[in-house]
Amino acid sequence: DTGVSQDPRHKITKRGQNVTFRCDPISEHNRLYWYRQTLGQGPEFLTYFQNEAQLEKSRLLSDRFSAERPKGSFSTLEIQRTEQGDSAMYLCASQGRVDEKLFFGSGTQLSVL
Amino acid sequence: DAKTTQPNSMESNEEEPVHLPCNHSTISGTDYIHWYRQLPSQGPEYVIHGLTSNVNNRMASLAIAEDRKSSTLILHRATLRDAAVYYCILRGYSNSGYALNFGKGTSLLVTP
Numbered sequence: 001d002t003g004v005s006q007d008p009r010h011k012i013t014k015r016g017q018n019v020t021f022r023c024d025p026i027s028e029h030n031r032l033y034w035y036r037q038t039l040g041q042g043p044e045f046l047t048y049f050q051n052e053a054q055l056e057k058s059r060l061l062s063d064r065f066s067a068e069r070p071k072g073s074f075s076t077l078e079i080q081r082t083e084q085g086d087s088a089m090y091l092c093a094s095q096g097r098v099d100e101k102l103f104f105g106s107g108t109q110l111s112v113l
Numbered sequence: 114d115a116k117t118t119q120p121n122s123m124e125s126n127e128e129e130p131v132h133l134p135c136n137h138s139t140i141s142g143t144d145y146i147h148w149y150r151q152l153p154s155q156g157p158e159y160v161i162h163g164l165t166s167n168v169n170n171r172m173a174s175l176a177i178a179e180d181r182k183s184s185t186l187i188l189h190r191a192t193l194r195d196a197a198v199y200y201c202i203l204r205g206y207s208n209s210g211y212a213l214n215f216g217k218g219t220s221l222l223v224t225p
Contacts, residue, residue, distance in 0.1 A: 042216050043157060
């Protein structure tokens, strides 16, 4: 069990650029979640996958955001035409089939200049 | 989702017990009470969860009021490494599976 891995740890980009983050869940975990966290706030739910199916998207996930989980393994979160308001920590979590616990990665810190 | 109310911050001395309160007066019968904590520069970490009965594990204890409208996370002997933001979250069944809706949590300061 190597834990949930997120890449990159930090990303600095200019406004208007596209960025993509990757999450590798714990192997055999079928549920995967993306959260966003801004300074001083708790994590906010963005989207949820069960295997490869994206079952829910938060209203926070604007049209500029897209997430995929091909083959039900790793997941990517892409933000197109980034805005300064997108600056945040993006957290990924995975969960096993019969487990109540969510296991979080260390996140990707995005700074949009 | 039912909401929880926690103090913004608490302070404890090292090696003393810490009682972190959480109010959830609108909890429904099927809502589980979860606690997570987040250390600086890390993702949240599971601490404990329960439904009706008190729960113990190696990290902490969870005391749930009889009417389930409040709960208390108990750290039996605080260490400096327990300094973190502690989140009390209600998890009910929804289309988002087991998605947890975090609030602002309680920032715990542990002093030597």
